[in-house]
Amino acid sequence: MTAIASLPRAPDAPADRLGAKAIELEDAAVTFGRGPAAVAALAPTTLDIRAGEFLALVGPSGCGKSTILKLAAGLIQPSRGAVIVGGREAGAKALRIGMAFQNPTMLPWLTIERNVMLPLRIVEPFRSQFRAKRRTAFRDRAHALLDQVGLRAFAGHYPWQLSGGMLQRANLCRALIHEPQLLLLDEPFGALDQFTREELWGVLQDLWIDRRPTVLLVTHDLREAGYLAGRICVMSARPGRILDDSPVAFARPRTVAMTYEPDFVSLNHRLRDLIVSARAGSA
């Protein structure tokens, strides 16, 4: 951990302070295609996410959850309205962004350690330091991160030597190595078995408490949303709208046992009813 502390942090953007606005969707809508073949993926949506907040997006499949994620990442542009990330137009790279999907997409020709270090080869200011003396420091940082998710012993292994759960841990490390201010997660644990998934909730919660990036998590798992998020938005069927936006007040660090307590279960029921009626509304 000392290795991480000794590294120079990139100058903090204003939005890095907790409580400032990290992401603002202002009446943003997304339509794919044109004319009669056009598909409205996201109805005009207004949503503010504060820096350091952990927000979960839940809703029926195909409702535009991933669309919001891609808007925040600057991968797509809104058809109307605006998306402001870190005080600037999305895509302007005002914030360092880390991203992880359900598919861990590790590069098979690199060891886990080098896979995790990949963002440092791309993102400034690390990129220009990569060739120089910083390399060992970067490796130490990757090792510290892998240590935190229990993968330290596998740093030199290749992806095909690891299980799905281990790859997903490495995927989280890769999304965090460049100290992103914004972490975008699209069903990161969707392909894992329940026990591995619950274990990784704990890992992700620890990482978040440690670093406090703004997190936008898309998930189908309501227990996952309740365990991890500080705020949950429920979306309608396509074209997606935000039906419900409510805080989750359970104390942290949360435990798997808490997810079976009455308050938690009733939250799950409420979310479930909202999604079921959203699905029925579309059918």
Next chain:
Amino acid sequence: MERVRQRLFAVLLIVGFFAAWEVLCVALGVSDLILPRPSQILATLIARAPVLWPHMLQTLGTTMLGFALGVLTGLVIGAVIGVSRLAYDTAYPLLIGFSSIPKVAVVPIFVLWFGSGTVPAVLTSLVICFFPIVVNIATGLATTEPELEDVLKALGASKLDILWNVGLPRTMPFFFASLKVAVTYAFVGTVLAETVASNRGIGNVMMAASSNFDVPLAFAGLFILAGLGIALYAAFSLVEARVTGWATRKREIAV
């Protein structure tokens, strides 16, 4: 153990093939004007080695030059159409049309332009070998996982960053697999042009031998070509295994 047995059977089959050839020729009294025995061919190879050697070097040199130019052409075209969807859609029909021309048919045209000799042979091996490289490079580049591309774009990666860090390494197994095929094709192209329009090279030796009814010499040429072809294929298989071992090691036991 299993591998040793496989090897043994392979060697036995090859030895058996030549032994059967030898025995059948003797038993059936086949004239060496029709089909010389392997022992005759071998004797011709040794006796005529000083004459055949420069021709072999000529064929090998021409093939390698045509192959090198073909790889370069294939790499550039493959990279362009692999990276750009527009270039892919635009250029693919033309490439398909081009590749479906029987390459024998272009030799007379090259001779018309450049005279007979080395140049048409190099060009023929180039046009015959670049296509598999184009297809493999383009496929390798076009199949980058969209999720990984999103992850990198969100980091602010440029197209060049993605190409360098992901696209090119991912394409290497495809590239080296295509080299094996391409080098054999280049060889075919050279011999083809040599038989039609050249006064040097193994292809030319074989044409001359057949018009002189020197059948053992024609077969000796064939053996040389087979030997060169196998050697080139083996060389590039070895390079492939060295460079892209990560793509073929998946069968080992996971932890």
